Amino acid sequence: MAAAPHHVADDAPIAAHRTKILLLGLRRSGKSSIFNVLFKGTQPKQTFYLETTQKVEVHSVDTVIPLEIWDTPANVTADTLGAPLSDFSSIIFVIDIRDLYNQPISKLVEFIIAANKVKPGIPIEVFVHKAEKLQEEDKIENYRQINDRVLDRLIDINPDYEHLPINFYLTSVYDHSLHESFSKVLQKLVDSLPYLEELLNVFCANSQSPKAFLFDVRSRLYIATDASPVDAATHNLCCDYLQMLNSFGQLYKSISETIRQQPTPQTPPPTASSVPSRTPSLHGSAVSEAPITQVVHPPTWKHPKELFYPSAATTLHPVTPGTTLTYHLITKHLALLAVLPTSVYESRRGLLEYNIVFFREGIQEICDVEEEVRDGS
Amino acid sequence: MKKKVLLMGASGSGKTSMRSIIFSNNPASLTARLGATIDVEQNHVRFLGDLILNLWDCGGQDAFMDSYLTSQRATIFQHVGVLIYVFDVESREMAKDLDYYRDCLEGLRQFSPEAAIFLLVHKMDLIRGEDLKESTLEAKRKELQETSGDLAIEVLGTSIYDESLYKVRAIDSTFISGAAAYLNGLQAWSNIVHTLIPNANILSTHLSKFAQACSATEVILFERTTFLVIATSSPEPQSEEQTSKLSNKRYERTSELIKAFKHSCSRVRGEFHSLEMELAEFTAVLDEMTKNTYVLIVVHDPSIETAAIKLNIRMARRKFEELQGDSLISAS
Ligand SMILES: Nc1nc2c(ncn2[C@@H]2O[C@H](COP(=O)(O)OP(=O)(O)OP(=O)(O)O)[C@@H](O)[C@H]2O)c(=O)[nH]1
Ligand SMILES: Nc1nc2c(ncn2[C@@H]2O[C@H](COP(=O)(O)OP(=O)(O)O)[C@@H](O)[C@H]2O)c(=O)[nH]1
Ligand SMILES: [Mg+2]
Numbered sequence: 166m167a168a169a170p171h172h173v174a175d176d177a178p179i180a181a182h183r184t185k186i187l188l189l190g191l192r193r194s195g196k197s198s199i200f201n202v203l204f205k206g207t208q209p210k211q212t213f214y215l216e217t218t219q220k221v222e223v224h225s226v227d228t229v230i231p232l233e234i235w236d237t238p239a240n241v242t243a244d245t246l247g248a249p250l251s252d253f254s255s256i257i258f259v260i261d262i263r264d265l266y267n268q269p270i271s272k273l274v275e276f277i278i279a280a281n282k283v284k285p286g287i288p289i290e291v292f293v294h295k296a297e298k299l300q301e302e303d304k305i306e307n308y309r310q311i312n313d314r315v316l317d318r319l320i321d322i323n324p325d326y327e328h329l330p331i332n333f334y335l336t337s338v339y340d341h342s343l344h345e346s347f348s349k350v351l352q353k354l355v356d357s358l359p360y361l362e363e364l365l366n367v368f369c370a371n372s373q374s375p376k377a378f379l380f381d382v383r384s385r386l387y388i389a390t391d392a393s394p395v396d397a398a399t400h401n402l403c404c405d406y407l408q409m410l411n412s413f414g415q416l417y418k419s420i421s422e423t424i425r426q427q428p429t430p431q432t433p434p435p436t437a438s439s440v441p442s443r444t445p446s447l448h449g450s451a452v453s454e455a456p457i458t459q460v461v462h463p464p465t466w467k468h469p470k471e472l473f474y475p476s477a478a479t480t481l482h483p484v485t486p487g488t489t490l491t492y493h494l495i496t497k498h499l500a501l502l503a504v505l506p507t508s509v510y511e512s513r514r515g516l517l518e519y520n521i522v523f524f525r526e527g528i529q530e531i532c533d534v535e536e537e538v539r540d541g542s
Numbered sequence: 543m544k545k546k547v548l549l550m551g552a553s554g555s556g557k558t559s560m561r562s563i564i565f566s567n568n569p570a571s572l573t574a575r576l577g578a579t580i581d582v583e584q585n586h587v588r589f590l591g592d593l594i595l596n597l598w599d600c601g602g603q604d605a606f607m608d609s610y611l612t613s614q615r616a617t618i619f620q621h622v623g624v625l626i627y628v629f630d631v632e633s634r635e636m637a638k639d640l641d642y643y644r645d646c647l648e649g650l651r652q653f654s655p656e657a658a659i660f661l662l663v664h665k666m667d668l669i670r671g672e673d674l675k676e677s678t679l680e681a682k683r684k685e686l687q688e689t690s691g692d693l694a695i696e697v698l699g700t701s702i703y704d705e706s707l708y709k710v711r712a713i714d715s716t717f718i719s720g721a722a723a724y725l726n727g728l729q730a731w732s733n734i735v736h737t738l739i740p741n742a743n744i745l746s747t748h749l750s751k752f753a754q755a756c757s758a759t760e761v762i763l764f765e766r767t768t769f770l771v772i773a774t775s776s777p778e779p780q781s782e783e784q785t786s787k788l789s790n791k792r793y794e795r796t797s798e799l800i801k802a803f804k805h806s807c808s809r810v811r812g813e814f815h816s817l818e819m820e821l822a823e824f825t826a827v828l829d830e831m832t833k834n835t836y837v838l839i840v841v842h843d844p845s846i847e848t849a850a851i852k853l854n855i856r857m858a859r860r861k862f863e864e865l866q867g868d869s870l871i872s873a874s
Contacts, residue, residue, distance in 0.1 A: 398810045405806035409799050410819065416792050416799075417760075417840045418823035473844075477819040479803075481812035488812060 170221040170235065170247035182539045183225060183233040184354050185252055189276060190259030191269050192217065192239040195294045195338065199259065200224065200236050202338045203347055203384055209338040221247050228381045229388050229498045229532070230355060230539075243279045250276075251283040254354050257290045262299060262307050262335075270311070274318050281329060289331045290350050291315065297337040308335055341401040348386040356538075357531045361389035364527045368503070369393070372520050377503040378403055379495070379528070382411070388499065403502045406490055410477055474525070480507055491517070495525050496532050545738050546596045546621050550610075550646060551628030552639050553578055553602035556664045559702050560628075561585070561599055564731050564768055573702060581606055582618075587768075588834075593738065611645050619646075619653035623738060628662045629686075631669060631678065631699075640689050647690065658737050659695045661686050662730060667701040675699070698730040732771040732793070742773055748865060749775040756854045757843050759824070762793065764836045769797040769804075772835060796838060800828070818848040827851040832863045 188196040198212035204226050222236045235246075235253075243250055250256075256276065260269045273291065280287050293308050312333050319326035334346035352358055361379060369377050369391045376399055378387040385407050387400070477492040487507030494500050501524065510517065549557045559573035565587050579601035587595040600610060600618070610618045627646065633639055650657055663682045669675045683697040736742055745763065753761040753775035761775040771793045804814040817828040824842050829852065831837035839851050 402806050402810050402812075405803060409803045410821070412795070412799055413819060413826070414821050414823060416795055417826065473822065475819075475821045477817070477821070479817040480815040481807055481810075482815040487815075 170223045172223045172225070183231045184254045185233045185235060185248070186350070186354075187235045187237070187246075187250075187253045187256045188259065189237055189241070189256060189272070190239070190292075190294075191261070191264065191272065194239075194259040194261045194264070194269070195292075196259050197236055198338050199257075199292070199294070199336070199343060199347075200234055202343065203386070204234070212338060221245075226384070227498070228351070228384050228386065229496075230351075230535070243276065249283060250280045250287075253280075253284075253287065255288050255290060255350055256280055257292055257350060259292045259294050260311060262293050262296050262304065262311075265307060265310055265314075270314050270318060273315060274322070277315075277319065277329065277331065278322065278326075281326075286330060288350070288353055289329065290346075291331060291333045292336045292346060293333060294336050296335040296342065297339045304335065308333065341397070341404055344385055344404055345395075345397065345400055348388070351381075351386050352388060355388055355535075357535055358389055360531050361528065362392065364524055364531075365389055365391040368501070368520055368524045372503065372505065372517055373509045374503045374505050377501060380404075380407055380500050380502055381498055382407065382494070382500050383498070385411075399504060403490065403504075406479060406492065407500070407502065410492055414475075478510065480510075493521050493525070495528050499528065499532070501525075545593065545623035546598065547734075547738075548618070548622050548625045549597060549599045549628070550625065551602055551662075551664075552630060552633060552635065552642070553604075555602060555628040555630040555633070556702065557599055557602065557628050558583075560662075560664070560700070560731075561597065563702055564770070565597070578603060595735075595738070607642050611642075611649060615649055616653060619649040622650060622654035622657040624658045624660065624734060625650055626660045626662060626734060628664050629682070631663050631665050631682070636685075640685075643686075644689060647693065658734075659690070659693060660730075660734050661690075661695055661697045662700045663697060664700045666699045667703040696733070698733065700730045731768075732797075735765070735770050736772070739772060745773040745865065746775065748862070749773055752854075752858055753839075755858075756839055756851055757841060757846055758839045758851075759842045760838075760840045762796070762838045762840075763831060764797065764800075764838065766830075766834050766836055769801050769836070771797065800836075818852070820848060825851070827855065829855050831855065831859060835862070 188200065190196050195212075197215050197218050198207075198209075201207035201212060201215065202209055204224065218236055218238045220238060221241060224234045224236065226232045226234055235248075237246070258273045258276065260273070277289050280289070291311070293311055296304055296308075299307060315331065316327070319329065332349075334342070334349070336343045336346050355361070365377050365379060368374065374391075376393055376396075377391050378400070379389045380387045380403070385404050387403075474494045475492075476494065479490050481488045481490070489505045489507045489510040491503045491505060491510065492500055493503075501521065505517070549561065551557055556573075558576050558579050562573060562576070565585065579599055581601055583599040583601075585595075585597040585599065587597055598618070600606065625646070627643055629636075629639055629643075647659075650659075663679055663686075666675060666679070669678050679697075679699045686697055687695065739745070749761045749763060753759075758775070763772045763774070764770065765772055774793070800814070800817075807814045816830070817826075819826045824840055825844070825846060825848060826838060826840045827848050828836060828838045837855060839855070841851065
């Protein structure tokens with residue numbers, strides 16, 4: 166008989182329409198560590214002191230989409246989980262990279278088959294974890310072996326299983342690989358991803374930005390990025406930058422001062438009833454001949470424009486040409502992090518701000534519609 | 543102008559570890575690989591303008607100590623600006639440590655009677671619990687003052703690890719993974735370095751004036767490479783109405799955050815240059831002030847924009863460059 170899953174009291178409210186992610190894996194494979202490092206700000210080294218998870222723990226987490234992360238003990242089965250597998254939007258299976266034995270693979274294969282029976286096509290994400298423990302060569306070798314064994318086993322059972330959507334990642338709590346991998350897992354759960362990406366593409370083109378990310382601020386997971394390839398070093402730098410800004414915000418806040426009016430989640434429902442497919446009319450067809458001081462006339466829209474949106478910029482030297490990393494809060498949860506040539510940042514500041522206003526409007530509209538769909542369903 | 547800084551203490555007490563974290567930007571986790579220091583390792587750290595810290599890391603094994611006190615006596619104890627003596631808080635040979643310490647004081651009295659003396663009770667992270675930390679430090683302080691007689695000494699508790707390493711912290715508390723772990727250490731070294739800077743008070747006075755000109759709550763001046771705090775606009779934060787509401791760990795945390803981010807930048811072969819923030823609670827700019835210093839200006843007045851602050855910094859640069867030059871020349 167299934168024991169009722171235990172809802173852990175997190176900051177986020179328990180709500181009906183949370184997207185559920187299931188964490189599975191053998192004992193000490195690193196499931197709880199992954200959850201705590203990503204969503205509780207636990208330092209990697211501190212995961213050493215985590216106690217073994219005894220029963221299913223359900224954590225509510227507010228990212229750009231409301232999530233429910235189900236952390237499980239190793240002996241959990243589809244029957245004792247406390248919810249049908251079909252309730253989950255994504256299953257993450259954590260395997261210790263040094264664990265090349267049958268046990269984890271059998272368990273994984275068992276869950277893959279069970280899940281696909283009730284929900285064909287459910288994304289299965291395999292985190293080959295604690296990767297930093299091995300040297301580069303062994304790392305790749307073990308990763309490949311785990312990958313092959315899982316697929317071989319599945320094909321043995323049923324040749325059709327070859328085409329199941331299973332993705333493998335190398336992860337470790339000690340570097341940025343965990344954030345990057347989990348970002349990719351999360352992106353698949355964001356229905357409006359193509360629209361977000363399109364807005365980012367337009368922003369990059371019009372602002373001469375070689376790379377821009379839309380990050381979930383608290384978790385530092387990126388929800389979308391433009392079409393240019395993600396280079397790990399740039400991703401890591403943006404992630405660290407966000408962490409520094411999150412920390413600075415706490416450091417010099419003065420209790421006696423009033424807080425500027427920031428965006429809150431209580432925005433009036435949007436009038437549009439379907440996911441917007443239009444591309445907001447970003448100004449930028451003529452970036453190069455735009456005057457340095459562009460007068461900004463933000464349009465009126467449902468998010469009152471007197472709201473204060475935090476922003477920041479940091480400049481790196483001397484990497485020719487100099488690089489500036491900008492940060493602009495877009496919604497309560499999301500921030501735009503963009504890489505810009507310093508010359509563009511310094512001489513076309515007005516234009517940049519102008520583009521951001523339009524970008525923000527587009528993203529907010531998309532997010533509002535998503536929220537409405539979720540609440541209404 | 544050179545200032546000789548002696549770093550002494552029993553073998554294994556943590557001297558080289560602290561040095562490598564603060565002056566070479568190494569993470570705390572790497573210190574476990576350090577071998578015992580053989581004899582004296584000299585480091586020249588160009589610190590502030592022409593102020594060069596001549597750091598003598600004196601290996602603490604008995605044989606070396608004996609030789610410092612006898613054949614090398616004059617070499618070691620001459621021209622000392624500061625003596626930093628490190629005690630392992632869990633030392634099992636405290637009596638012997640104190641004997642050596644007493645002998646070193648004697649050497650100092652003979653060759654450099656003017657030297658400032660800092661005593662670090664190190665590895666405080668090994669003591670669990672806030673109360674126990676405090677009482678342990680207090681007991682050590684008393685013991686060390688007694689041993690030092692009527693000499694003016696300053697006793698500081700230090701650690702290369704964040705004191706909360708063993709606690710699980712909430713997401714909003716400030717930390718950066720990896721590089722963060724030397725809170726107390728940074729603060730202690732800021733204090734020490736402060737005593738080496740001639741006319742530090744004049745710098746403070748000018749920073750206060752500058753803060754007023756920018757309507758800033760606070761202005762902090764950092765050394766460029768170590769990001770140790772050189773001076774602030776509020777010399778006694780407790781006495782000031784507004785700043786007292788700010789976290790009292792903010793200086794170390796700022797150094798820590800910037801150092802960690804500088805590290806991230808270097809991984810993309812970039813060099814951190816400046817930072818400006820208009821956040822919900824405050825506006826701040828961190829930028830070069832003089833060729834050896836960085837300044838952080840924190841403003842809580844929402845009507846003031848970063849552009850105005852940056853303009854103020856640009857206008858203040860010459861003045862501070864002169865000031866720094868002046869104070870160094872007059873003191874050498
Ligand atoms: N727990 C803890 N360990 C520390 C701390 N500081 C240093 N250590 C460890 O203490 C050991 C000895 O450190 P060293 O810096 O080599 O000691 P030393 O004083 O230079 O020793 P000698 O060169 O032989 O005089 C290393 O393993 C460090 O990792 C600290 O604050 N806390
Ligand atoms: N080296 C290394 N250890 C890790 C990593 N992730 C987790 N661990 C350690 O693995 C152990 C078990 O982690 P835990 O999260 O409790 O596993 P769970 O039983 O799957 O929830 C802990 O000691 C963690 O510190 C990693 O990426 N690298
Ligand atoms: Mg040493």
